[in-house]
Amino acid sequence: MKEGNILEIKDLCVNLMTVRGIIYAVQGVNLNVKEGEIHGIVGESGCGKSVSTKAVMKLHDEEKTEYTGNIDFLSSKGEVDIVPLNKKQMREIKGKDIAMIFQDSMTALNPIMKAGEQIAEQLRAKLGLSKTDAKKRALEMFEKVGILPAEKRYEQYPFEMSGGMLQRVMIAMALSCEPKLLIADEPTTALDVTIQAQILELIKDLQRESKTSVIFITHDLGVIAEICDSVSVMYAGRVIETGTVVEIFDEACHPYTKALLESNPKEGDQGEYMKTISGAPPLLYEKFTGCPYAPRCDYATEECQGALPETVVLNATHSVACHHYKRVRGEE
Amino acid sequence: MKEYVKYIGKRIIAMIPILLIVSFAIFFLLRLSSTDEAAVIIGERQATDELKARVTQEYGLDKPELIRYFDWLKGVVVGDFGKDYDSGQDIGELISSRIPVTLGLVLISSALGLTFAIILGVISALHRNKPLDTGISLVMLFFCSVPSFLVSVLVLLILTKFIPGYSFIGTYNNFGEFLQRISVPAVIMALNQLALLGRVTRSSMVSQLQAPYIVTANAKGLTDKDITYKHAFHNAVIPVLTVAGMSFANAIGGTVLIEQIFSLPGIGGLLVSAVQGGNYPVVQILVMFMLIVYLIMSLIVDVLYVVVDPRVKLQ
């Protein structure tokens, strides 16, 4: 692993078994997350962002999932490859070294267990705390994420709390064991805009304080601009472009990234039609032999149909998977 | 604790209107039929006009129905359940000796059925689509679709063929014999309840194991044991309780048949012959008794519900 990286995903493929057959949900993802950064993953629904990050924690049903490739992770016990780990070894990492925040906190919390207890339970299981210590620590976490009054909230059940509060509980739970990597899977999508801003602020503050690395999944480019250091853009189960926020927003090299940015409404766009990307992302029932974006791409040529574009490294932080990235940049 | 007592008290008070309405409805439903009650009372005796007049007078058959209902109700409240049309015996005495069998059957079979249903349902769900699950599911499908009186008939057939000396039917003289008599029918009734509740447990457990909060629990790095029992199981039990109330009702109805088949001295045989013979006072009292048993059991289920599910409040 490279110095300073906490997570390196190499050629990760995830195949999911469904009633309709195999879905090749992730088809060769390469992704690096540096220590202490917030790394955004952006893409349309069904592009494999959730599936690939869930694979980092191996949260998919083992009987219905196949993994290939490498997920190298710098755990508290040193470097490990997550893909070959068994259930027991995974349990050591889950919750303690890697934690996750889910999109819909209403259903992601056990409906009939007290909110505080759901955190205390994790502290007891992962850090071996006693009942009273676990409760004390859980109350501290509640205060930290702004669930007040903590004592009263500790005793409440999820159905007695609002969506924003529940997301705070999720965050408190995820950070309670001081993980090295936090995966936030669209944590603000289900919330209304004002609460969204509060939660983003909270995640940002806590991240700055604890120096935890964060993978932040979203389909909202505004959120990316606000809190991320670097970004990966995913399309049809692959990362098609990676770079720092500045590189992605100002020097996008992939036609999809460009189209995505253009479809985001900006100030002063009055009186114009919003730009959209025509067509829909492909279904992932088979592996691609050509560029999956080609049918929707303005730059597509015959070459795109025939060969999967290799990832081209442009500089230390920026890379792109497109046959025509030079033309996209306007260099040709 | 205090609020539970208050809740149970409230529920018991709420039973009174139900009992009144149902008793009223039953009383008048039974009087709808064309059965001549005096003839039922006279039975095989010579039906002279004099006897008929005496019977009509003694049982108050000539009074308006509404007055007869209130007379009956008054009697029931003070513990006078009326007289059996067949034997002229006091109904209270008639049924009190028969209650242990019926109550024993219902309680033992419900307790056994619920316990094993939950155990087997969970095992089945955890081995979903594996041979063990298929086996358990098939057995449950069998006992769920085949009514318990049929199973009893076949079991009786087999038992009389292979263990001719074993006395498992008829009356009993002491507690040991009582247990011996009701063991076979209780197990058969339990199997029926087990099948119904076990299927519910399985499907409820399967869907809970796929719920999003299980993914969260998994991401927290909890052990499989904790995920299964602390999280999924607790949630899965709730719908099982709902169906348990229904299953108890089936058991109460089912004991009527089972007692008949195993010739047990319970209230089932009494009820059937009373329905057949137009012996209405007995029908009324027995139905009310079974209704009370059912209402109490469903009250227990509801209290359990509150204990298990924090979203349900006592009200």
Place this chain on the structure above:
Amino acid sequence: MKANVKKRKSNNGVFFTLPVIVSGVILFLILASALLAKVIAPYDPEATDYSASLTRAFSAGHLLGTDKIGRDLFSRLLCGAQTSIFNAILIVAFEVIVGVPIGMVCGYFGGRLDDLVMRVWDVVCAIPSLLLAFVLVAAFGKGTYSGVIALGIVYTPLTAKLARSLIMTEKSAVYVEACKSLGYSHARIMFVHILPNIVTTMIAQFTLDIGSAITAMATLSYLGLGVQAPKADWGTLLKDGMSMLYLNPVLLIAPALAIMITAIAVNVFSDGIQAYIDPGQRKMPTFKKYRKKLLKSETLKSAEGAA
């Protein structure tokens, strides 16, 4: 690509799984033999023949033997099937005709009417169903039709509740809002638009109900409260068989098996419908099996191509 889509679809909701086919065939055979009972039956089911009383099963002339007064069991079983199934259909028809409209109207309009009906239902449901049936039979007098009506009344509240809860979930669906905004009448929305969406779930329930109606009616007949002699259904046959338990157990076993097989087949069939409606219950293929299947279909295709 197009061909692929088609293949996936056929792999999706499979209705004709092995259990469904087997139970379907059994049900079809039972139904057909019940319908043609009078044609198939070798004897008049009510004809007595004292010289041939209690003939053993599989003897010449009487496939399943005869009862105490020499009636042919096989013929009686066939005609009993006709009676049993016909009665069960009557019971379910009663619950559908009475229960579904009540439930739909209550669920759709809600309000005070709904409150009132549900209050009444709650009281009715408070009585265990078999007990309620007893009381009703006692009121109507024993016999086939009072048995059918009694059981119909017992089943009605449950059907109404199902229809009500189904319609209540559908009521808030967007297409209903759309219908309302188009100014359609309530009746049209209920019966033309909502009904087709809930009918599959209800059919699964009604199949199940036919099964349980057969056994419930058999129960009443067994207790002497339903079908009366000399007419026979499976319940009365069972009752007659019970008294001959030691002399000729076939008299008991045959109707018992008939009820059992029918009940199981109905349950399996209804399970099949339910699994078809609810994809969550479908069995997932494993990777290995799926690949094998893919490989097979591909070799088939290439073989076709070669030919």
